[in-house]
Amino acid sequence: MAETTLTDVLAELAALEDPKTREVNERHGDDHGVNLGKLRALANWLKTQQELACRLWETGDTAARLLAILVCRPKAFERDELDVMLRQARRPKVHDWLVSYVVKKNPHSEELRVAWSADPDPVVASAGWALTTERVAKKPEGLDLPGLLDVIEAEMKGAPDRLQWAMNHCLAQIGIEHAEHRARAIEIGERLEVLKDYPTSPGCTSPFAPVWISEMVRRRHD
Structure with missing residues (x-):
């Protein structure tokens, strides 16, 4: 698990991309085509990996950022890091998950x-x-x-x-x-x-x- 690379994970996300899912999500302002149940399953397999989470976030890709939120350690972020991330999170689902799953659990x-x-x-x-x-x-x-x-x-x-x-x-x-x-x-x-x-x-x-x-x-x- 620890050897999972960013490239491996991005390839997994690309394989999960579904045009119909993307079409539905885009109606709500979210630019990704990954079924959220499958995204959560991938996160469960990866488990918590803070360094990987940070690298996923840095890609700017919406599906990668949602996965980053699921595999990060919420209490590990400094205040200013979260402020920057929130300002970068312009997609509704990324914004909502970041607040609900990370910021609410952060000191x-x-x-x-x-x-x-x-x-x-x-x-x-x-x-x-x-x-x-x-x-x-x-x-x-x-x-x-x-x-x-x-x-x-x-x-x-x-x-x-x-x-x-x-x-x-x-x-x-x-x-x-x-x-x-x-x-x-x-x-x-x-x-x-x-x-x-x-x-x-x-x-x-x-x-x-x-x-x-x-x-x-x-x-x-x-």
């Missing part, structure tokens, strides 16, 4: 959350909001929830798509997790109407915050 996550939330780049800011949403759900102590609602109320409607989505998720999470702020969260969602008409598959919950909040609260009380 610098709180420092990055604060810095990214205020970043002028909306894609970077969306990562800060994703980390804030995680804290709203799991570790809300010390967060200014009314202050977060103030920012969402003032800025979400006009925010670019990725940032708007992240802020909306935070709004819903505040309403779901914190009963004392639920009425205000629902009221903000109803007034701003962000994602109100978002197409939702049968059996799935709408991302429109008032519906999302009400449905999740109902499920908890059933």
Whole structure:
């Protein structure tokens, strides 16, 4: 396993490339054609290899970067390394996985959350909001929830798509997790109407915050 070279792994990824998968992914802004189940299987076979992960990331290839995220050691990255990586991660899936699988497990996550939330780049800011949403759900102590609602109320409607989505998720999470702020969260969602008409598959919950909040609260009380 230790002798696995970057060339070997890139050849494996090339062999997994499927035009139909690429076509589907490209509709969502992701430029790769590797089935994610097969990508995870390859990662399980490789196991954790931090040096290989760094070299995969440096290729700039989307599938290689997704694999890098799966085989890296999240706590091994310095704060500035993660900041650079996040700014390089322009593809939605790479961005989401980097935040969820690496940054959230890194000791610098709180420092990055604060810095990214205020970043002028909306894609970077969306990562800060994703980390804030995680804290709203799991570790809300010390967060200014009314202050977060103030920012969402003032800025979400006009925010670019990725940032708007992240802020909306935070709004819903505040309403779901914190009963004392639920009425205000629902009221903000109803007034701003962000994602109100978002197409939702049968059996799935709408991302429109008032519906999302009400449905999740109902499920908890059933």
